[in-house]
Structures are given as C-alpha cells and as structure tokens.
Amino acid sequence: NAGVTQTPKFRVLKTGQSMTLLCAQDMNHEYMYWYRQDPGMGLRLIHYSVGEGTTAKGEVPDGYNVSRLKKQNFLLGLESAAPSQTSVYFCASSYLTGGSTDTQYFGPGTRLTVL
Amino acid sequence: DAKTTQPPSMDCAEGRAANLPCNHSTISGNEYVYWYRQIHSQGPQYIIHGLKNNETNEMASLIITEDRKSSTLILPHATLRDTAVYYCIVRVILSGGYQKVTFGTGTKLQVIP
Numbered sequence: 127n128a129g130v131t132q133t134p135k136f137r138v139l140k141t142g143q144s145m146t147l148l149c150a151q152d153m154n155h156e157y158m159y160w161y162r163q164d165p166g167m168g169l170r171l172i173h174y175s176v177g178e179g180t181t182a183k184g185e186v187p188d189g190y191n192v193s194r195l196k197k198q199n200f201l202l203g204l205e206s207a208a209p210s211q212t213s214v215y216f217c218a219s220s221y222l223t224g225g226s227t228d229t230q231y232f233g234p235g236t237r238l239t240v241l
Numbered sequence: 242d243a244k245t246t247q248p249p250s251m252d253c254a255e256g257r258a259a260n261l262p263c264n265h266s267t268i269s270g271n272e273y274v275y276w277y278r279q280i281h282s283q284g285p286q287y288i289i290h291g292l293k294n295n296e297t298n299e300m301a302s303l304i305i306t307e308d309r310k311s312s313t314l315i316l317p318h319a320t321l322r323d324t325a326v327y328y329c330i331v332r333v334i335l336s337g338g339y340q341k342v343t344f345g346t347g348t349k350l351q352v353i354p
Contacts, residue, residue, distance in 0.1 A: 130284070161344075168328065168344035169285065185343065216284050228332075230277075232284030 127152050130233035132217050138239045139207045147202040147236050149217030157220045157228060158200035159184075160192060162213040163235075169216060175200055207240045214238070245329045250349040253323075259316040261348050263329030266310040273332060274305060276314045278325040279347070285328065288314065319352045326350070 133148040149158065156177050161169040161184075171184030175194040189211060191203045200219075204211060215236045220228040246264040253259040265274065273292050277285040289296055289303045291312070296303045302315040316323055328347040 166346070168346045170343070214282065218284070229275075229287045229290070230285075231287070234284050235282065 129153065130217055130219055130231050132215075132233040132236050134236060135234070136237045138241065139204075140241050141208060143207050144203070144205050145207065145238075146204075147215055147217075147238075149200045149202070149219075149233060150198055151200075151217075151219040151231070152198060153219060153221070153231065154197070155219035155221045155231070156197075157230075158194065159218040159220075159230065160190070160200065160202045161216045161218065162186065162211075163216060164213050172202065172215075207238075209240045212238060212240045244343065245331060245345055247327075247329055247345065247348045249346065250351070252351050252353055253316075253319045255321060255352050255354050256318055259314075259319040259323065259350060259352070261314040261316075261327050261329075261350065262311065263314070264311045265329070265331050268309050268331050274303065274309075274312050275330050275332060276301070276303065277328045277330070277344070278323075279328070280322075280325040285344075288327075319350075321352050321354065324350060324352045 130151045159174040160172040162172055163169050170186050172186055172190050173184050173192040175181050178197040181192045193201045217233040218230040220230040273290050275290040276288040279285045289298055289301050291303045291305055305312045326347040326349050328344045330344055
C-alpha cells in the first residue's frame with residue numbers, strides 16, 4: 127500500500143493564479159481531510175469529507191474549494207491564490223472504528239509558495 | 242472539541258523515559274484523547290489514543306487521569322529518532338460524521354545524546 131500520497135510536492139504560484147492539489151489514498155478510507163500548517167503553527171483543518179460525493183467546511187475554509195468525486199481522491203482547489211495561502215498542505219484519511227473513533231493517516235505534504 | 246494545553250518544549254536524555262503532559266480540563270465524556278507526532282516537516286504520525294483507561298502499544302503508553310482532565314504520553318526509552326513535535330488532541334465523531342479538531346502547537350521534544 128502506498129498509503130496517502132499528495133501531488134505535487136512543491137509549487138510556486140503568482141498571486142491570482144489557480145491550482146489544484148491532489149490527494150489519493152489506497153486504504154479504502156471513508157474520511158479524508160485537508161489541513162494547512164503555517165511556520166511554527168499547528169495544523170488547521172480546511173475542509174473534510176465523510177464519503178464520496180460529500181464535503182464539509184473545517185476551521186479555515188475561505189479561499190479554498192474541494193471535491194470528492196471518487197472515494198480514493200480528495201482535491202483541494204485555490205481559485206485565486208493569495209500570499210496568505212503560502213503554507214504546507216497536508217492531506218489525511220481515516221476510517222471509523224468502534225463507531226466513534228478514528229485514526230488519521232497523513233500524506234507527506236505539499237509546500238506551496240504564493241508570490 | 243475540548244482545547245488542549247501542552248508545554249512548548251521539553252528535553253529528554255537518550256535511553257530515558259520521556260513524559261509529555263497534556264491538559265484537557267474541558268474534555269467531554271465522549272471525547273477521546275489522541276497523540277500524534279510530527280518529525281521535522283513530515284506528515285503527522287499517529288501514536289496512540291484512549292478514552293478512560295490507560296493504553297499501551299509498541300510505540301508508547303498513555304496515562305489518563307481519573308477525572309480525564311489531563312494525560313501523559315510516555316515514550317519508555319527515548320531515542321534520537323523520537324525528536325519531534327508531539328500533538329495532543331481530543332476529538333469526537335458526532336452524528337453524520339461532523340467533527341472539529343484542533344492540533345494546536347504541540348510540544349517540541351528534543352532527545353539529547
């Protein structure tokens with residue numbers, strides 16, 4: 127199993143450009159998540175999905191859109207990039223156990239710089 | 242979800258036990274305590290979780306106080322590879338899958354040779 131993979135690993139954008147980050151998991155997990163991590167900070171939840179075709183807002187959703195057309199993929203889009211979106215983006219996936227707990231498996235991250 | 246409080250940094254001698262505290266005084270009865278760690282700039286890695294009872298796995302032990310307001314992660318024999326930022330979080334999956342989780346800034350553990 128590859129686990130959780132993210133594409134691309136690095137990207138530099140100019141202000142106003144758009145891009146899509148791809149997250150893929152091969153563990154058949156129901157839940158998927160997008161986080162951002164700014165320097166010296168913890169992770170903040172952007173959006174998440176509880177199953178194919180569903181998405182929901184997390185803590186910091188503004189400026190981002192997501193889609194979960196296939197169970198194994200979760201896409202994060204930036205329609206008009208801003209310097210404030212310079213960050214490291216982590217994707218994660220999980221499955222429920224015992225009805226109320228889950229363990230998240232994280233990808234290696236995407237380093238995005240917006241100039 | 243309940244907020245957690247952790248010391249920003251700790252040192253531990255190699256081969257000794259590392260005890261990382263976490264305060265979660267506003268935890269609810271159905272919220273679990275989870276620990277993750279992040280080595281350098283890699284993606285966070287799951288360590289252990291628990292509800293009420295103490296838990297142990299191949300990586301660590303989790304001690305939760307009887308009132309559940311605090312917990313301690315124990316790495317029994319710290320190695321240099323355990324140098325990382327350790328996050329304590331509490332989470333619960335509500336009906337319909339709704340959830341809200343905050344990782345905070347964690348504790349930076351430095352294992353010293």
